[in-house]
Amino acid sequence: xxxxxxxxxxxxxxxxxxxxxxxxxxxxxxxxxxxxxxxxxxxxxxxxxxxxxxxxxxxxxxxxxxxxxxxxxxxxxxxxxxxxxxxxxxxxxxxxxxxxxxxxxxxxxxxxxxxxxxxxxxxxxxxxxxxxxxxxxxxxxxxxxxxxxxxxxxxxxxxxxxxxxxxxxxxxxxxxxxxxxxxxxxxxxxxxxxxxxxxxxxxxxxxxxxxxxxxxxxxxxxxxxxxxxxxxxxxxxxxxxxxxxxxxxxxxxxxxxxxxxxxxxxxxxxxxxxxxxxxx
DNA sequence: AAGACGAAAGTGGTTGA
DNA sequence: TCAACAACTTTCGTCTT
Numbered sequence: 001x002x003x004x005x006x007x008x009x010x011x012x013x014x015x016x017x018x019x020x021x022x023x024x025x026x027x028x029x030x031x032x033x034x035x036x037x038x039x040x041x042x043x044x045x046x047x048x049x050x051x052x053x054x055x056x057x058x059x060x061x062x063x064x065x066x067x068x069x070x071x072x073x074x075x076x077x078x079x080x081x082x083x084x085x086x087x088x089x090x091x092x093x094x095x096x097x098x099x100x101x102x103x104x105x106x107x108x109x110x111x112x113x114x115x116x117x118x119x120x121x122x123x124x125x126x127x128x129x130x131x132x133x134x135x136x137x138x139x140x141x142x143x144x145x146x147x148x149x150x151x152x153x154x155x156x157x158x159x160x161x162x163x164x165x166x167x168x169x170x171x172x173x174x175x176x177x178x179x180x181x182x183x184x185x186x187x188x189x190x191x192x193x194x195x196x197x198x199x200x201x202x203x204x205x206x207x208x209x210x211x212x213x214x215x216x217x218x219x220x221x222x223x224x225x226x227x228x229x230x231x232x233x234x235x236x237x238x239x240x241x242x243x244x245x246x247x248x249x250x251x252x253x254x255x256x257x258x259x260x261x262x263x264x265x266x267x268x269x270x271x272x273x274x275x276x277x278x279x280x
Numbered sequence: 281a282a283g284a285c286g287a288a289a290g291t292g293g294t295t296g297a
Numbered sequence: 298t299c300a301a302c303a304a305c306t307t308t309c310g311t312c313t314t
Contacts, residue, residue, distance in 0.1 A: 167292080167293080170293090226304075226305095227304070227305075230304090230305080248282085248283065248284090249283075249284070249285095250283080258305080258306090259305075259306055259307080260283095260284085260285090261285090261286080261305080261306070261307080262304085262305060262306075264284080264285065264286075265286090265304095265305085268285095268286090
């Protein structure tokens with residue numbers, strides 16, 4: 001674990017594990033406490049290029065001596081230079097705000113956003129942005145973050161909102177994995193199954209069965225090399241059949257963003273290799 | 281008539297010489 | 298740079314409910 005400002009970051013994968021600083025406002029019950037506990041501004045965060053420190057030195061007003069005024073003027077000038085005039089800083093500021101827009105649009109929780117922010121910072125530090133567009137690096141950071149945290153989001157979904165293509169996003173993603181040598185866990189397809197079950201409004205029982213099927217499939221090495229969505233969709237389909245909550249292949253195919261044929265192929269493989277002991 | 285099934289050809293991307 | 302390759306899609310005809 002490495003402590004990075006206000007977040008605890010996993011050194012191996014870059015995931016933001018926890019925050020050191022409390023994000024709740026300090027409570028104060030008496031005037032004395034309010035003096036002692038006062039804190040100006042929100043806690044710091046990797047999400048902002050300056051750590052969330054909004055400090056600005058304002059323009060000097062007229063009631064100061066000439067000397068003081070000049071001094072303040074210089075301070076202000078330097079702070080602005082340090083703050084955003086540096087090209088890298090400006091890039092970071094723009095990118096991080098893009099990142100949080102994206103994460104919002106995909107309704108991803110804050111820890112995903114934080115992890116992605118950390119990844120993005122590492123990318124910048126390694127000067128990896130040459131040629132590549134901000135949209136791609138931002139998207140790839142977010143995708144990486146999702147993978148690490150086991151949140152099922154596809155390249156397609158992110159590419160659509162990040163104003164880029166699946167192809168380019170995928171390329172940036174692979175590039176970043178290599179350059180930052182991040183360990184990316186394989187997609188947890190159980191999470192996909194859970195997501196599909198939610199979207200299809202399927203019972204918890206069926207969802208459980210789907211996940212059990214997936215586990216079995218994984219043990220039997222039926223999952224390697226296959227798209228996680230397809231297998232999860234097939235398992236979900238089997239589960240709905242077993243529990244008499246049958247959904248059409250078309251319905252499942254649509255929510256899973258794969259075709260019926262792919263579902264059928266996975267489904268067939270699963271039936272062939274899995275002796276389904278059906279505990280109803 | 282709608283859904284399930286599967287064969288065959290096509291697509292876009294990776295890999296390795 | 299090119300060909301082989303794997304995963305997946307598209308399309309379409311046939312069977313099942």
